[in-house]
């Protein structure tokens with residue numbers, strides 16, 4: 467799917483517990499400018515529901531699980547994040563919604579730029595209008 471993909475990190479879990487290290491150079495396909503995390507989301511709540519114009523992100527569920535639905539102007543796919551050893555890369559021009567947060571879940575996000583509200587497309591119809599020409603020109607979904 468265009469601008470979406472899972473990334474596996476190296477998990478050191480042969481001893482007691484597990485340790486995952488993420489190195490900016492190599493593990494993440496952009497340079498990290500911001501880290502934020504989402505906690506305490508009620509199980510029936512939905513977050514996200516937006517796309518970014520330029521931002522690249524990797525979403526990692528550090529504890530519990532969450533479902534991420536990505537949408538490339540009509541083509542949709544769901545990803546279950548339940549392993550801190552993997553991350554979901556989401557690039558520009560991809561609509562995303564997050565739901566089914568398990569109790570005590572922690573969703574960490576690595577982002578390529580600092581927070582900028584102007585980079586958000588928060589209305590789905592605007593998103594479809596803004597990307598229509600782009601996907602029509604044959605970008606692989």
Ligand code: TYD
Pocket residue numbers: 500502504512513514515516580581
């Ligand atoms: P928002 O991106 O809408 O959250 P979600 O997509 O998960 O539903 O952000 C929620 C609020 O937090 C909004 O008021 C903007 C603020 N915010 C920051 O101040 N810095 C950040 O890095 C992010 C991601 C959000």
